[in-house]
Amino acid sequence: MAANFKVLTEDAQFQTELNQAGAKLVVADFTSARCGPCQRIAPVFADMAGRFPNAVFLKIDVNQCSGAAASQGVSATPTFIFYRNKTKLDSLQGADPETLKARVSQHYGDGDSEEMEDSGVPGHIDLLPMVNKSGCECLNESDDHPFTQALNSAGGYLESDTDEQLILYLSFNQGVKVHSMRIKAPADCGPKTIKVFINQPHTIDFDTAESANPIQEITLSPKDLEGELITLKYVKLQNVMNFTIFIKDNQTEAETTQISYLQIIGSPVQTTKMADFKRVAGKKGESH
Structure with missing residues (x-):
């Protein structure tokens, strides 16, 4: 066994x-x-x-x-x-x-x-196991430091390539409720202004990200980049199939942006399917 x-x-x-x-x-x-x-x-x-x-x-x-x-x-x-x-x-x-x-x-x-790390938020978990990694994408990532290096805390980091902007697209294998997130990044070249979008039919481009209205726009401080909990608009994030983060700039207008670790925290959508709750078939007395 x-x-x-x-x-x-x-x-x-x-x-x-x-x-x-x-x-x-x-x-x-x-x-x-x-x-x-x-x-x-x-x-x-x-x-x-x-x-x-x-x-x-x-x-x-x-x-x-x-x-x-x-x-x-x-x-x-x-x-x-x-x-x-x-x-x-x-x-x-x-x-x-x-x-x-x-x-x-x-x-x-x-x-x-x-x-994985503990989410530190009662009733919620690190959503990494529900991320469909083959369906994730990052625009403007460096070949040497891709997005995948920021999805665990084991070392490595994500870095932008030609300028400071990044678009991170995460696809989930089921509907989730997103409560908050954590970002660990250097104080000088970590992200500053970010926009959050959900349930996009495809990865948005930079022009769309600049002009579209997000679910939430956040200005991060260097303190936030130490892994502090970043609270999101939970009421608007109740059935998320994909989650997009547009990083507009970084803390000091450095040439590139870096992220050492990104954690998305939430819980699965608890959808009750009546088929799951039918009484177990069998002879009389077999099911409990």
Whole structure:
């Protein structure tokens, strides 16, 4: 059995595992020994631990851990709930292997969650695992210091190429609510004036970015560039599929602009699909 697959037998273990997982994806299978569909999908769930090594898979019997099940609103088995940084991302009811595999793949991302930092905002997470990196783009980035180097805190930096301006386009693999962001950058050549746009049909160009009305325009101080929380207009950022940042200038009119780290903080849009909440099919007495 894979080391990242764990069977819980006590309520207290559940919160301990969430705390220890940190930024890793946690997939919890709330199951029952008396549930036929649960037993049929159990080998599939256990096999996923080997396929997704940087996630944590928890098998939780609702009869042994009734407190944990009740606290998570589990009303039928099997119920699969997805977490990151102790925040619930998604849930799925029923024993459909293909749907479960697709949902795990969606939330797992590229599996580099160990590089993530805690968001520091209760109820919200670093949205990096929900960024579709193949769908991201940066206009005017240096070949030697591309956008990807600013998407983790492991070193490296993004630098503009021919002048101080940059356009950063991030695409998410699902709808998200964006609460805030953090930027770490040098005090002299870090960004100063930025415009935020959302849900653009394609990456906007510099002329459009200059003239269009953004969701929010922000003037950053050198203090902001030390990783201070930059609050965004959360009420206007409730269903974001892509997020564009236009960097108009930098702090000292330096030739190029640099960003060491960019963190976007928020949470997934919790969209209830009635198909996910149908009672588990099976013989009488099989489902919990």
